[in-house]
């Protein structure tokens with residue numbers, strides 16, 4: 001297989017469960033036991049109510065494409081294989097995620113339904129991407 | 134408590150940005166514009182007792198203010214770096230006024246200079262951005278603003294032609310600004326739309342071009358301002374706000390923290406948007422101007438596209454906007470790019486706008502914008518007759 005040159009996540013003690021779940025092809029995000037809101041990206045404390053009661057929960061992996069861009073020329077060299085589609089997905093559970101949309105650019109529309117797609121970019125790293133639902 | 138009328142800008146130093154840095158260094162540029170601004174204010178270096186500085190992308194370092202002050206030979210009672218991205222220059226002005234109002238300083242040097250940062254930029258250094266943005270290619274500012282533009286088009290029907298009009302009118306202003314980087318050729322809407330697509334829906338001419346340059350402003354107490362050889366330009370309103378860093382996690386992609394920042398500034402000034410004679414909204418991209426004008430209250434939310442299409446944004450028009458050319462045509466020398474909006478507001482109110490002077494201008498709205506519509510700093514400036 002070819003070498004992977006793009007930036008990869010370096011999990012922290014806070015975020016490791018998210019990336020370990022992604023490797024199992026599961027989307028899990030945190031939910032606050034106090035205010036019940038879902039939280040993404042992983043934190044140590046709820047950014048809504050500041051409670052210290054975040055727990056991991058598996059979610060549907062479904063959402064809508066809140067916005068996107070087709071990056072035709074990237075500002076760092078490791079994305080020299082542009083174009084690629086960068087998107088913001090709003091999960092059905094509420095939080096928004098930065099991600100990539102795996103689709104032909106001409107098929108992509110704001111607010112289109114999407115579902116999660118796990119991209120095993122290296123043996124150690126799985127990125128959470130989305131495709132048209 | 135208010136900063137209204139507590140301090141005034143009395144001196145400007147600014148370089149014409151250059152495309153290639155050559156042998157220039159950030160500290161060398163800082164010395165040059167600092168000297169210019171101090172002389173322009175009619176002061177001497179020993180009169181400077183406060184120092185606010187931005188840390189250049191090209192020369193990052195710890196304890197930057199003290200190091201820069203040492204290089205420049207300053208003896209100051211207050212020093213700090215201001216790090217709110219592109220809003221740093223606007224943010225410096227009210228911080229200087231606050232130090233003056235508190236009795237800490239009499240004359241504050243506000244200083245930024247940076248080299249052309251073009252090249253293989255490193256991914257964001259904050260770990261959450263490195264971990265959750267960079268792996269997907271959400272790097273640099275282009276991506277975030279493109280997603281704002283797409284969402285604005287979706288929600289409000291904003292068109293590519295409306296966005297392009299911002300670049301066209303600002304270029305018309307730049308043609309009258311000898312300091313602007315791009316001041317040799319007028320642009321048409323078709324020129325903008327026919328330029329290369331970089332990040333859909335933003336074209337090459339809708340995106341700032343990195344250049345090398347710097348600027349400095351002297352903010353002074355009323356006593357010092359009264360003795361100045363320049364017409365003092367008073368800070369009469371200021372507001373600042375931030376609620377996100379990465380646009381993905383902003384409460385809204387299309388309604389920005391400009392709103393609370395501008396509301397605070399207008400409230401302090403006791404004025405409304407319609408009272409302004411010119412506006413200098415930060416313009417890293419064409420969509421930035423549209424969102425800023427909406428959120429600052431110059432038109433209704435969502436009407437920014439039709440607004441810029443229907444108004445003449447040139448210095449001679451009915452809504453003078455970025456009369457220096459904006460960063461799109463003036464150039465964006467790193468952090469110093471946002472200083473050009475502040476210097477232009479001051480220059481116009483001092484009556485030093487040259488060929489692009491807005492007639493009878495005594496009130497200006499200036500906005501600084503950091504990150505992806507993140508940190509916002511709004512200023513209201515006034516020349517008193």
Ligand SMILES: [Zn+2]
Nearest residue numbers: 032035046049
């Ligand atoms: Zn909570």
